[in-house]
Amino acid sequence: MVERTVTFVRWGLNVCAVFYGHPGVFADPAHNAIRLARREGFRALMLPGISALAFIC
Secondary structure (H helix, E strand, O other), X not given: OHHHHHHHHHOOOOOOOOOOOOXXXXXXXXXXXXXXXXXXXXXXXXXXXXXXXXXXX
């Protein structure tokens, strides 16, 4: 997953990877892809999404 994600970054594409659940918890591929992209000089960041639990009124 990490190599596949970063491959598209290397091609010069803007990449948005969406992971099930919280991307920072139990999601090593998300952290590893960011780490690898940054190591290669690309800008990479993790943003929060809106949880279905947060949507319940």
